[in-house]
Amino acid sequence: MNYSHLKIGLFIPCYVDQFYPQVGVATLELLEKLGCTVSFPLNQTCCGQPMANSGFEHLTKDCNNLFANSFSEFDYIVSPSGSCVLHIKEHLKLEDKPVEAKVIRKKVYELVEFITDVLKIDSIVANFPHKVGLHQGCHGQRGLHLAQMSELNAAPFSKPETLLRKVQGLELVELDRKDECCGFGGTFCVSEEAVSVKMGKDRVADHLRHHAEYITGSDMSCLLHLEGILKRKNSTVQVKHIAEILNNAI
Template structure:
């Protein structure tokens, strides 16, 4: 299958190794991957700030870049959710509608489309998994703990296939890290306190690494860890599944 690789801004600028790991992982699993070089922001920051009309050019560019692919995959929950729900173009609405149905976050693509059941990756460490809000409540990557329903987690399902990896339990499995994009700027003190609480849950259970499927949340947690001189590291799920 022909897969278009979508890399969000913060991964491109600050964590390019996550994009590389995603590319390599998809190719290992038999996908033919293309990377449009002139791709840019998905438009989420403008939309979340109440200026969705300013993201029209982002939408048009995204459609032009990715309409030809069978699927579009990105290592991010928040940007993918934005595209699934807000990708529109008055001049190309037919293409936009079709493309919204072909956009997938990496974990859901691996579990729901490729049906991955085994991996060759090895990561002999105690790992805590942070479930980002967009992925859980928007994309349905895992069950919400407040619901009286059978638990499931697509990211955890993938991580349990990694040799040597010990997925540690957490006291609050789906608590927000406090990043929230522009929320971390407008409500800095609240954002930091929420992040510290999230980090503490992982530390209290002996995590060596904190992983997740959304690098923006991990970036927030990494800043808190570094400022406290913690030895605990963050790592994107794609890096673990790719064998780092």
């Protein structure tokens, strides 16, 4: 199906822009392959999440205004980051334009959520012949409901897992604790670094036990944390954002 009539704004978090620009490129290419017309507002910058998470949400006014000025014209706003999307969905405030803020909050989507719930894609033309472990980030799972929480007595589902199972050659490994937090937690990994590292090591160990060659997820922040632990272990296991895998052409 052709979605070229929709105006989609690509929202790239600062840590992706600075450390993993290939994820932004993969997100753009993937959306275009799926028939979308995508624009990248050049004036965008931090959405304000780090300040808000540190107790300084009252200082995010300029971030909020800049975000609105950059993205208000689009039909949808799509980002390869569950945590940043959840921040906008729940915390974007415009003092002089509360109605506009409400509209923006409703049209911002995380990439997997957008592909699954808006585009409703049935098939993905991609190839990734490797054993892959899926890390389901807390913001995506418990905030955006990209997957069911195992502590609930409810039917299981996972939107990222569903998409990955459409990729040719990809073997999804079964983890012991598939929705366990990696310990990154944004500013938590700075204020409680010892706890954060121990949680990350446990998360990595689960993937290593099941012989994953790659760890993927929809939040590069979590994967950054896990990648640091893997590198310190001199592990050959690599991290890849789900956009890179779904964009990996046959």
